[in-house]
Amino acid sequence: MTYANDHTALPRTKGAVLRAGEVCFAGSGPGDADLLTIKVLKALQEADVILYDRLVSDEIMALAGEQALLEDVGKEGFGPQMSQEEICSRLVAHALKGRKVLRLKSGDPTVFGRLDEELVAVEEAGLAYQVFPGITSASAAVASIGQSLTQRGRNSSVRFLTGHDTKGFADHDWAQLARAGEVAAIYMGKKSARFIQGRLLMHGAATDTPVTLVENASRANQRVIATTLATLADDLAAAQLTGPALTFIGLAPRASAAALETLKMELA
Amino acid sequence: MTYANDHTALPRTKGAVLRAGEVCFAGSGPGDADLLTIKVLKALQEADVILYDRLVSDEIMALAGEQALLEDVGKEGFGPQMSQEEICSRLVAHALKGRKVLRLKSGDPTVFGRLDEELVAVEEAGLAYQVFPGITSASAAVASIGQSLTQRGRNSSVRFLTGHDTKGFADHDWAQLARAGEVAAIYMGKKSARFIQGRLLMHGAATDTPVTLVENASRANQRVIATTLATLADDLAAAQLTGPALTFIGLAPRASAAALETLKMELA
Structure with missing residues (x-):
């Protein structure tokens, strides 16, 4: 652990935040x-x-x-x-x-x-x-690909869901997520990627719907994998992710952000 | 502006974060x-x-x-x-x-x-x-009422939407939000409260579905109004909110958090 840790003073924005016995x-x-x-x-x-x-x-x-x-x-x-x-x-x-x-x-x-x-x-x-509260990984991950979770004219709502529970999802949930312009952030969705892909395609989602995977969001070893609904499961398997990953349905990295990401990876 | 501002040093977690010309x-x-x-x-x-x-x-x-x-x-x-x-x-x-x-x-x-x-x-x-990224107001507001946006056995997904665009919402969006256990955070929903109330009730939502309004989330003048779908529009009108407000459909303040909030208000 060589991480620098010589904090001496915090901005005195407010007083202490914890109380004894709580x-x-x-x-x-x-x-x-x-x-x-x-x-x-x-x-x-x-x-x-x-x-x-x-x-x-x-x-x-x-x-x-x-x-x-x-x-x-x-x-x-x-x-x-x-x-x-x-x-x-x-x-x-x-x-x-x-x-x-x-x-x-x-x-x-x-x-x-x-x-x-x-x-x-x-x-x-x-x-x-x-x-x-804390910054949730969807928020950090979407910022890193230069995109918004919501956008005028594209989507006026965004959904956070967990891959763990997707098998209990009702059919009209899938039908809605399958629509063009919908954006969802799937937490812990690695194991369920093939299931999610199948459900969305079955409910009429376009095969070229953009999908972005962000592994280790915000960390030095963050990786971004840009794919589509058609190739999601295969690309995910090929990437052999080992860290926590977030899956965005309906978002691709912004072109300039993608270029930056590529550059970072080449430099690494 | 009497706010204390004598920050002298930040924890040196990392170096500078901004670059010239960006x-x-x-x-x-x-x-x-x-x-x-x-x-x-x-x-x-x-x-x-x-x-x-x-x-x-x-x-x-x-x-x-x-x-x-x-x-x-x-x-x-x-x-x-x-x-x-x-x-x-x-x-x-x-x-x-x-x-x-x-x-x-x-x-x-x-x-x-x-x-x-x-x-x-x-x-x-x-x-x-x-x-x-920054802390979004839904996250700060839900923390202040002692609740989670998601909860095992209740809801495995949460939706953020804006009141501005709710009139363009498809009918199956409303049908889904109307189900028991669904949780949604509505941004900028003050003006559309009566419309949202009407749509949810029309799609079969229970009249006693909990609804919580949080005005000025995280600020010294934060106010929490706990109501139900039946009384949402009337309680909102009575409260005469002037600050930005977030509306939670499907969440009531946790009892102990509500007690704390009441206490704070009585002390204020």
Whole structure:
């Protein structure tokens, strides 16, 4: 860990953000430490104990205060992980001891963050809590390809969905996503790519509908794969992604952004 | 403007973020300066010129570097505002002079931010650009009511839409939003509340579907109005909201968060 970490002072925009005996649920954003909010950075510096998911990046964990006890709860990782019950019981136990407890999740805790189970446990223990938002990976990923999630004349709504649950999607969901101009950001969609491709084509989506995959959004090892609905599953298999990936249906990288991305890859 | 602004050093997470002769499109988040990302805070400090929308809060503009020329382009305000053409031409002119140009939009520039028109102008002038995401108001607002945008067993997708364009919504969009468990965040939905209420009820939504309005999300004057689909339009009219408001269909404030909110209001 050679990451620079000599923060000395924060802009005094407001005072301290954590309180003793409370649990703060916060989003770290997708990985780039510069995408932390000031509020979450303050929480990292103030916390007595930080329970963090494996997807929270090392460069972000390096910003934790020296006093902080760090507990890797492993969620969203591929190795052994702590049970949800155990995470909840630790959050409560730490807060009951009067500690400033930070529960740090990658991305935004309110978007596919499984926030509710932990929040209910804290609530049922009679403890106070706060929720601090984070940059969700769709937002960082779409910025990196020079596109908007919504655009006048193209789409007046955007949908975030998870690949995990797509098999339970109703037919009219698919019919709607299949329309020209629709934009959707699919989280954790790698395993379901072929299923999603099949459903959209079955519901009349154009084979040349642009699809963009962004792996490791905002991180130094970010990769962008521009494809179409026709070639999505094959291109995804060929790319052998290993990191978390976001799939945009209906968006291609902006030409100038794509050129920049190519340049970066050639220089790397 | 009595807002404290004695920032002296940022955590050296990375180096400078702006480059001379380029335009950076960035999101300020919904208003609370603590919800700025470190990246956008750096951009505020580095910029030679900042073109900002009226909804960017004073406490955020107070964090701009002393060297920065500040240009209020007025967008999204109610007073006189600069034309889109004029904004584009200024962005290009400043960048062509070799300045570090920051185009600061409230919220996230990729979510109902009208980013594309300005980005295309910069691209057509042969200039380089970057896009920095921001916390979108739905994310800050949902955190403040202790809820998630998605939740296992309730909804595996969430939709962001704008009230401005809802009249162009297809009937099956309404049918889908009307289903139990669906969650949507409606931006700029004050004027269309009665229309949206009517469409959802017509498509079979339950009259007791929870609806929550969050005005001035994340700001000191944030207000939360918990209502239902049956009483949405009347409660909205009674509340006489004057600030930007977000409407959540399918979400009520968590009981403990609601208690906190009431307490805050009583103390205020």
